[in-house]
Amino acid sequence: MSTKSDQITLQELISRLKDYLLFLWSKKLxxxxxxxxxxVVLVAYNGLKTKKYTATTSFVLENGGAGLGDLSSLASLAGVNLGGALSESNDLFQIDNIQELYRSHRMISETMLTEAPFRKGGDLLVNKFIEQNELREEWEGEQGLENISFSIPREQFTIQHDSLLLEFTDMIREDYLAVSKPNRKLSILNVNVTDEYQEFAKRFNDALVQNVxxxxxxxxxxxSGENLAILQKQADSVKLVLEAAMLRLAQVQESAPNRNPLYKTPLVEEQKLMVDIAASSAMYETVVKxxxxxxxxxxxxxxLIQIIDYPILPLKDNQWKLAKTIVVGGLVGGFLALIYFTGVRMLRVALKEEEHQ
Structure with missing residues (x-):
């Protein structure tokens, strides 16, 4: 009994591939x-979509505290045991958490209240935000909002001011701001601000990065700054005490230049001052260390916060160049056509094989 082999020879494979290519060539139009x-569809979509500009600042962040070994060595040479004072690590502001700091209400609201140097004169970013989004037209008829002004001291803000700032913060966080790390292994952060108005995007990006x-x-x-100030104050105080004791000793010695060496009582005050000077000197030396x-x-x-790239006008927008749009659209259309006609070809071959069985 003979069976039909399901194996395909190389010649048959080449023949099928040739037929397939001829079929595709017949569909070239x-x-x-x-x-x-x-x-055409992609060009139309690219032209009709809202043009938005993105201002990007990237910087590398290196937290302090890397030289703890050097500090410990220095402390040992100075004769001071620091214990665990230098081993405390504050991970509150690591690079991952700074991303949330950039998105916090405090930082965004402070940035909104920052004056920026626009081309037509300096103005608060919040005022430009209201103007560009035509919010005052939306506030017409709402009591207390039509003439509301943010160009007043912060302590004079009302509940309406704070409510609007909170609303603006949510809008910025959701639609304008993006903070990301391009690589999880690197301490590099990208801060992107996207808006229809490129100057606002740049000014807001600059102010936000500066504030944060x-x-x-x-x-x-x-x-560490508070500790430094306390030690500096202590050093100044001890120095004043030491200088006062030295001055008093000089005055006592000058008051009796030809003192009778047989009289010991006058030497008591001088010896006390010398003890005070020695104690103050030792204390001052320790405080200075x-x-x-x-x-x-x-x-x-x-x-160390080192800016790598910063936004420069004109900013890049989200619209493609015409040549790129046509090429990408043509490639996508050709690929979809290839998938469609390949599917049609496979379906016809399958139906033909079933008819012959």
Whole structure:
């Protein structure tokens, strides 16, 4: 009994491939129609969509505290045991959490109330935001909103001011702002602000980066700065006490230049002053050592924020160039045509094989 082999020879495979290519070649006009149609659709979509500009600032962040070993060595040479003072790590403001800091209501609202140098004169970003979004037209007839002004001191803001700022913050966070890390292994952060008005996008991006980075630096160095100020005050106080004791000793010695060495009582005050000077000198030396260590520690807490790229006008927009749009549209149309006619071909072959069985 003989059976039909299901194996396909190389010659049959080449023959089928040749038939398939000839079939596609016979549909070349349809390929052109598909490519032209999708190119037209993509050009129309690209031209009709709202043009938006994106301002991008990228920077690298290196947290302070990397030189703790050097600080410990310096402390040991100075004869001071720091213990765990330098081993405390504050992970509140690591690079991952800074992304949320950029999206916080405080940072965005402070940025909205920042004055920016627009081409037609400086103005608050919040005023430009209201003007560009034509919000005052929407507020017509609403009591208290038609003539509301943000160009007043912050402490004079009413509930309406705070409510609007909260609403603006949500709008910025959802539709304008994007903060991301291009690589999880690198301490690089990208801050993107997208808007229909490129100057507003740039000015808001610049102000937001400035405000957040300044807040971050101050917060990172706040504790070490307070400790430094306390030590500096102590050093100044001890120095004044030491100088006063030295001055008093000189006055006592000058008051009796030819003192009789047989009289010991007058020497008591002089000896007391010398003890005070020795104690104050030792205390001042210790405080100065701690002060110098605190200065090094304070400098090590300063984070390195190095701007890599910053937005420059004119900004890039979301619309493609005409040539790129036509090419991409043609390729997409041709690919879809290939899928369609390949499916048709496979279906016909399958139906033909079933008829012969």
């Amino acid at each position: 349809w390929f052109l129609v598909f490519a032209a149609a999708f190119a 980075n300044s807040f971050y630096t101050k917060t990172r160095t706040k504790k 701690n002060l110098e260590i605190a200065k090094v520690s304070h400098r090590s807490k300063m984070p």
